[in-house]
Amino acid sequence: MPGHANTGIVRNSPECYLPNSIQATARLMTDRLTILGIESSCDDTAAAVLRREPDGDTQILSSVVVGQEALHRDFGGVVPEIAARAHAVKLDGCVVDALSEAGVSLSDIDAIAVTAGPGLIGGVLSGVMLAKGLSAGLGRPLIGVNHLAGHALTPRLTDGLPYPYLMLLASGGHCQFLIVRGPDSFSRLGGTIDDAPGEAFDKTARLLALPQPGGPAVEEAALSGNPERFALPRPLLDRPGCDMSFSGLKTALLRQRDQLVEAEGGLRQSDRADICASFQAAVCDVLTVKARRALKTYLNESPAEPAFAIAGGVSANQTIRASLKALCAEHDVRFTAPPLRLCTDNAAMIAYAGMEQFIAGHRDDMTLTARPRWPLDRSVAPLIGSGKKGAKA
Template identity: 70%
Template sequence: MRLRDYLGLIFLAPGTRPVQPPAFDVMSPITLLGIESSCDDTSAAVVRRHADGRGEILSNIVAGQTELHAAFGGVVPEIAARAHAEKLDLVVAAALIKAGVELDGLDGIAVTAGPGLIGGVLSGVMCAKGLSLGTGLPLIGVNHLAGHALTPRLTDALPFPYLVLLVSGGHCQFLLVEAADRFHRLGGTIDDAPGEAFDKTAKLLALPQPGGPQVERLAEEGNPSRFAFPRPLLDRPGCDMSFSGLKTALLRARDACIAETGGTGLRAADRLDLCAGFQAAVADVLEEKSRRAIDTYLAATPAHPAFAVAGGVAANSKIRGRLQSLCDARGLHFVAPPLNLCTDNAAMIAWAGIEKALLGQVDDLTLSARPRWPLDSARAGMLGSGKKGAKA
């Protein structure tokens, strides 16, 4: 099937081309199309697993939405969903063209089925269903968090079991990755995720979104010791974290700085020091909690001990550096994905789909979009539960 036929596929009537039973062989190359639309990045990628187990990214196209949400200080779900619907066919076509692969050269289609903003997730799932229906290719629903957690296997062929700190805009948890479908949570945030706290900090300081890179940039020039920001939950055992109180402490410090100027606003030095102090507090918490998670992990005496970091906040150079030093001191192999694979992308979804396919975990057209989908379903949700289930 030629690429020029792609647009027609997603509008075919039900039953036009039945999905064929999947057949995946660990000794044969596998090429998957991945689709990601869980938040504000519309992405499509083509990833190949070679017969020797090596992963290769043939293409990874990401269309961001920063300009669409800039005026609102954060992602607006309705705007994001509409943008996904408008761009999905374009990024899929671009990914196939860049990879030099036609639709009939694929072995399957992987798509983020949750967790995330439901409108965006639904857009991606429906696009993937249309392609699966039209081509007969197997459909594989992927947990977005599993995509992040399995990225070290794509980039570094990391063997199981390994420890990963998944730290992003909506999630923060330590996971013992025992297999592609088996994750054991050692701890996580009980409120805000670090990425969310970075974005809220940027908003409080009148910095543009996305906030994380802006706070990191200003923190390089600030004094991290000027403000006595708290390090939440360091006085309690375990690996759980909290960042909501840190954000509140920054708000109060900001207001005190503005009061010193008679209400005229923040001075440039104040903004730099607030960013530096906030980032230092987050780094301290993540480093200490990582040390505790590593102790638990090493107690199981893994044959090839390794610690990985994944997710958008993993792109922060200060945090990466602290975790690298910690692993060096403990004798662990440290893995941090390239910056373009830290943020949301479809390459990680395609790879996670390959891992699932090799386990025989393939979906059909009844695949549903899920706003919540914890990786470790055996443990109670860190952020509470509702009618839609545990959040994380």
């Protein structure tokens, strides 16, 4: 392995996480590292190459994402079997394209990071098997990465946030408040007990005959709507803690739509805009109130450089982002949101999470398994429910 022949790295160990000696880790910190990342947890097939220079500067040399929207459009959601077959077909090409775009060859790769869960098991398995083959063939270390850790660590890649920081991960499959303490250390303060907010946006769009993905479509329609016309519920705000629920909100919206259709013989464009605006306001209120509670818990720990980050596709919603940004300004807390291309599923975040774990001495061997569920915080009970993008972690 170029540059690492004498670092003391233990490969193919039975343990999932085997720390190197302090001296070996110190040498890694002064070496250039080139990491290949592979992501296939849902309906995006992705590969990326990331490089960390000896001075700590980290660059995304390439990031290739191949979507599957056309394959699933007629089914109203992601079909696991179709997604798995598409990953198996496209993964090799994504890796080749990522290497070409980065201007490197396989021999330049120092380690291989791959999403090992949570997600749709067929897709995760496709990525893990490819990564294992590359690891065995090249003799390079293998790092299995939690997909959610990839999202949670992205603000360190884009903004250099120091540990610990507060994170809201809000996407089509997940919604959690996390205190991020290290590359493999997370404290979950709360999360959705049913639908994720992105899933609720997508279902709202389908109920209102808006195009997919639902988030941008609902947000655009809401621009001309009245957010106060319909009194939609704000679930769980009357209960303490940071857990959330969006399933009842979606049901209330369905009933409101049906009432309008029955009373007016159809749904006018203005009605659709008002429903979207009212729905968006309800989601925003829930996330903001719960974020206030999470922020209070986080600030009670007196972090040296308090920061709040959001990631996931829902973070692109400007109304939600503005509300959370104002909340952070109120508490004099740094607010950050990675670029949208790094908030949705991608392999650059997996490569970065793998790099942090690689430097910390984490390694996997050929016993690495694909996991449909994989909670970041293993000290608390798992979240219940299952979204359109896989089981909740």
